[in-house]
Amino acid sequence: MAETAASPTSAKNLADKNLAVRVSPAKQLQDAFAAGSLAGTVELSELPFLTMVGLRAGAGTETAQRLASVTGGLPARSGDVAGNGDTSVLWLGPGEFLVVAPTEAHESLGGDLIRALQDALGDGEGQVVDLSANRTTFELTGPQGRAVLEKGCSLDLHPREFKAGTAVSTEIANIPAILWKTGEESFRIFPRASFAEFLGRWLLDAMREYASPEVP
Amino acid sequence: MLLISCPNCGPRDETEFHYGGQAHVAYPENPNELNDTEWSRYLFYRENPKGTFAERWVHSTGCRQWFNMLRDTVSYDIQAIYPMGTPRPDRAAPRTAESGTASTAADSTTTGTAAPDISGTSTTPASTTAPEGATK
Numbered sequence: 526m527a528e529t530a531a532s533p534t535s536a537k538n539l540a541d542k543n544l545a546v547r548v549s550p551a552k553q554l555q556d557a558f559a560a561g562s563l564a565g566t567v568e569l570s571e572l573p574f575l576t577m578v579g580l581r582a583g584a585g586t587e588t589a590q591r592l593a594s595v596t597g598g599l600p601a602r603s604g605d606v607a608g609n610g611d612t613s614v615l616w617l618g619p620g621e622f623l624v625v626a627p628t629e630a631h632e633s634l635g636g637d638l639i640r641a642l643q644d645a646l647g648d649g650e651g652q653v654v655d656l657s658a659n660r661t662t663f664e665l666t667g668p669q670g671r672a673v674l675e676k677g678c679s680l681d682l683h684p685r686e687f688k689a690g691t692a693v694s695t696e697i698a699n700i701p702a703i704l705w706k707t708g709e710e711s712f713r714i715f716p717r718a719s720f721a722e723f724l725g726r727w728l729l730d731a732m733r734e735y736a737s738p739e740v741p
Numbered sequence: 742m743l744l745i746s747c748p749n750c751g752p753r754d755e756t757e758f759h760y761g762g763q764a765h766v767a768y769p770e771n772p773n774e775l776n777d778t779e780w781s782r783y784l785f786y787r788e789n790p791k792g793t794f795a796e797r798w799v800h801s802t803g804c805r806q807w808f809n810m811l812r813d814t815v816s817y818d819i820q821a822i823y824p825m826g827t828p829r830p831d832r833a834a835p836r837t838a839e840s841g842t843a844s845t846a847a848d849s850t851t852t853g854t855a856a857p858d859i860s861g862t863s864t865t866p867a868s869t870t871a872p873e874g875a876t877k
Contacts, residue, residue, distance in 0.1 A: 603750040603804065618804035619749060679754045693750070694803050696757055701802040 540634040549573030550661040550721035554729075561729040563736055567667035569728055571721075572713070575662050576631040578624040578639055580614070581652040588649030589620075595638075595645045596624055604691045606705065612638065615692040615703060623656070623703070623715075631657055660703070661721045665728065666711040673731045674712060678704065698727045746822055749804040761797030763787045764809045765829060791815060795829050 551558075551571045562568035582589040584601070593599045597609030600616035607614045612630070615623040630636035642653045665673060671682050677698035681687060692705035700723065703715040716724040743755035769775055769783055788794065794814050799807045811821040811831060821830045 618806060621805070695753070696802050699756070 536635055540629075543633050544574070544628070547574060550718040551663070551725045554722065554725040557729055558725065561732055561736075563667070563732070565667065566735045567665065567669040567673055567732050569725075569732060570664050571725070572662040572664050574628045574631070574657065576624075576626040576628060576636065576638060577656045577660060577715075578626070578642055579652065579654040579656045579659075580622040580624060580642070581620055582622075582646075583620045583650065586650070588646060588651045591645040591647070591649065592642060592651070592653075595641050604693055606690055606692050615705065617694055617703075620651075625662075625705075631655075658718065660715040660717055663714040663716070663721075663725065663728065664711065665714060666708075668710055669732075669735050670710055670712055673728060673735075674704070676731045677727065680704070684709065698724060700724060743817060743819070745798065745800075745810070745819065747800045747803055747806075748808050748822060748824065749806055750800060753800070753803060757800060757802040758798050759801045761799055761807065764795040764797045793820060793831065797825075 549571060550573075552573070555571065558569050558571065562570070580592055580596075580599075582592055582599075584599075589599055593607075596607065596612055596614045598607035599614055599622055600607045603616055605616045608624075612624060612626045615625065617623050624638070624642070626636075626638050628634060630638040632639055639653065639655050646653045674697065675682055678695060680693065680695055687706055689706050689708050692703060694701070694703050696702070697704060697714060697716075700716060700720045702717075702720070702724065705713040705715070707713050714724065714728075744752050745755055745758055746752045747758075766783070766787070769779075772780070775783065792813060792815060793811055795809060795811055797807055798810050799805065807825050809823050809825060809827070809829075810819060811823075811829070812819050823830055
């Protein structure tokens with residue numbers, strides 16, 4: 526799309542226009558997220574419109590190597606996250622991965638990530654599918670973030686087991702979601718778009734107790 | 742709640758999995774030659790043992806892969822987890838539980854190839870893996 530534009534400014538305008546008309550799956554909860562967040566304790570926000578690409582390629586195949594050269598590596602086992610810079614690759618299953626990249630990487634905004642992955646795939650055995658609209662992203666940060674998640678996720682989230690830079694596909698609040706620990710006190714949660722409102726309200730409810738002073 | 746060790750993802754809650762019924766039910770080699778009784782036996786008749794049972798599970802909210810499991814239907818003790826297409830690990834001692842004679846006859850389509858080799862500690866011969874692979 527970028528190369529068809531007459532000038533860089535019009536491409537930028539088009540991208541801005543594209544972004545302005547989009548409505549993210551948890552847009553209606555934006556104010557509630559701001560009101561329910563407690564600075565320094567636990568904060569919740571939506572990161573709308575991240576570019577996501579589903580990859581499938583058998584481990585060790587030439588196709589996988591070509592895809593890995595674009596993304597900066599493919600993770601090898603459950604929990605692993607590969608990638609370089611702001612492009613990350615999450616392990617979903619044997620030979621199945623999810624690329625997470627910034628919003629601008631999408632071709633509707635002038636990015637070329639998906640095109641590059643499709644070129645890398647060529648006619649090899651595998652898949653490159655644009656899944657950007659499939660899931661939305663919640664960011665849960667703060668010292669109580671783990672406590673909030675532990676109310677609805679049965680994994681061992683203690684830092685000695687669940688280290689920063691780990692992403693797993695699991696259940697949170699009885700719905701399937703991908704949980705990615707991006708830092709010591711920050712999590713990214715990827716629910717499917719249709720579960721965004723439910724999970725958003727569930728997380729707000731789970732966060733509410735931390736607004737009150739601790740009962741001794 | 743069962744805690745199931747997925748071969749790819751490690752121990753996870755039972756709610757992340759879905760049950761796939763009895764394992765090692767081989768698709769008939771010549772389905773056209775079966776009469777209605779035999780076909781219904783293949784489709785609908787399954788073992789219901791009191792004791793060890795081989796069954797299929799899929800980790801549907803995780804890696805989405807199928808695997809086989811040996812589970813005790815009385816104690817819910819998970820005895821083994823092994824990949825699809827591999828023979829049942831405890832076949833050296835088949836049907837130790839008090840399963841009825843009728844159910845073993847119903848299972849003849851599955852165990853027919855394995856029947857000649859029940860001696861000693863050796864597991865089932867490689868010939869059984871071929872029809873199991875065909876079921877997938």
